[in-house]
Amino acid sequence: MTLQTIKNVDENLDDYVSCDYIVVGAGVSGLTAAQALQSAGKNVCVFEKARGTGGRLGSKRVSFENENQQGGFDLGASAFCAKTELFKNYLGELQALNKVTLVDPVASSYVAEPRNSALTRHMSNSINVNFSEKISRIEFKNDKWFLFCQTQADARQPQASRSDEFVMACCHHLILAMPAEQASALLPAGHVAESWIAHTESDPVFVSCFIFPYGSMSVSDLLSINQFSSDVIANISLEHLKPGRNLTEFPMIKVTSTSGWAKQHLDKHFDDIASYLFQDLNKQFSLNGIATPDYLKQYTHRWLYSQYSNLIKGTKGYLSFSDGIHIVGDYFDVQTDIEGQSIDGVERAFLSAHKLVEHLAEQSQYALSSKVK
Numbered sequence: 001m002t003l004q005t006i007k008n009v010d011e012n013l014d015d016y017v018s019c020d021y022i023v024v025g026a027g028v029s030g031l032t033a034a035q036a037l038q039s040a041g042k043n044v045c046v047f048e049k050a051r052g053t054g055g056r057l058g059s060k061r062v063s064f065e066n067e068n069q070q071g072g073f074d075l076g077a078s079a080f081c082a083k084t085e086l087f088k089n090y091l092g093e094l095q096a097l098n099k100v101t102l103v104d105p106v107a108s109s110y111v112a113e114p115r116n117s118a119l120t121r122h123m124s125n126s127i128n129v130n131f132s133e134k135i136s137r138i139e140f141k142n143d144k145w146f147l148f149c150q151t152q153a154d155a156r157q158p159q160a161s162r163s164d165e166f167v168m169a170c171c172h173h174l175i176l177a178m179p180a181e182q183a184s185a186l187l188p189a190g191h192v193a194e195s196w197i198a199h200t201e202s203d204p205v206f207v208s209c210f211i212f213p214y215g216s217m218s219v220s221d222l223l224s225i226n227q228f229s230s231d232v233i234a235n236i237s238l239e240h241l242k243p244g245r246n247l248t249e250f251p252m253i254k255v256t257s258t259s260g261w262a263k264q265h266l267d268k269h270f271d272d273i274a275s276y277l278f279q280d281l282n283k284q285f286s287l288n289g290i291a292t293p294d295y296l297k298q299y300t301h302r303w304l305y306s307q308y309s310n311l312i313k314g315t316k317g318y319l320s321f322s323d324g325i326h327i328v329g330d331y332f333d334v335q336t337d338i339e340g341q342s343i344d345g346v347e348r349a350f351l352s353a354h355k356l357v358e359h360l361a362e363q364s365q366y367a368l369s370s371k372v373k
């Protein structure tokens, strides 16, 4: 699709570039929906505000040692579990393509290679994803949803000022695939979806990844950390030891804060956050008799919305309205036939999108492909 940027929704509505389905968000839920709809022959396009796919399953590339070395780590989820047959089968097919690896068969936990964002990058193959396009507003007119974007001056719009708002595209079916708080901000005031998603609450967390000098920590030392007691750090992930990562001799340790600690430090400078987290990491290492060397480089990120503890119940795992608004994500309670096991965020995002597309296909009577592309 060629993007057309038009300032207002005016009389010539037929002039606008139109898709059957537009998805906002190129994370797991948005791309699962886009992939299934495109496989069913639908005309789909995706808008993503970031420069790449993944969202909360995203990864970060970093260079260090005078920029000579390039590595990467998973900024969001460190790994993802598959408990349902549907997700297991999906990941099984990707495993056969060497895109994901089963790292813990008991927990049925996977990582993608060479970074977790490779999963969504693979999902986005052959899908029309428009990156760096943040949808700022949506408007319903003449039976269609119009998507607006606030664009800075660029090659496409050299005359644009920062505050210029443009229509990006329009569609009959608009799928919002992003954290509930962000979907809520896009909905027109008073939309019925609001009452469903307004009360979800996700936890903020900070993530810092510390990169240490070549060979500075032995694998056996790192794997021996068995005492762990902290109100600051919720999780330590040895990013360089995951399968398929290169530069395995440069220890990359990712530390995720507790959400309680993050809530108290939301406005702190990221350098201070990294320094607090490093201090606490040192404490955990010394508890285990390991000396922590100074790091070469660190990267810190704040996730305002990470994971949801209170899920929306009483839906079929998504929201779908007759005006063409559909909402998917990891904040829906997706009913499964797995008893006594909770489903984690990535799998919930996948199942939510799947359930929505099944519903749309049934409603409009088209067939879905069961094959992973």
Ligand SMILES: Cc1cc2nc3c(=O)[nH]c(=O)nc-3n(C[C@H](O)[C@H](O)[C@H](O)COP(=O)(O)OP(=O)(O)OC[C@H]3O[C@@H](n4cnc5c(N)ncnc54)[C@H](O)[C@@H]3O)c2cc1C
Pocket: 024, 025, 026, 027, 028, 029, 030, 047, 048, 049, 050, 053, 054, 055, 056, 057, 075, 076, 077, 078, 079, 080, 081, 133, 134, 135, 136, 177, 178, 179, 182, 186, 205, 207, 256, 303, 305, 306, 307, 328, 329, 330, 344, 345, 346, 347, 349
């Ligand atoms: C630190 C951390 C650790 C986690 N650990 C785990 C774990 O161990 N296991 C697990 O299963 N899950 C985990 N999760 C949660 C998991 O990552 C999410 O449940 C899952 O990735 C959600 O996918 P999604 O596609 O629904 O949403 P997202 O991944 O949030 O995707 C939404 C996308 O929409 C885009 N977007 C938002 N607003 C707009 C806009 N206005 N215009 C255009 N684009 C927009 C965003 O940039 C983003 O790419 C973790 C998350 C974090 C942050």
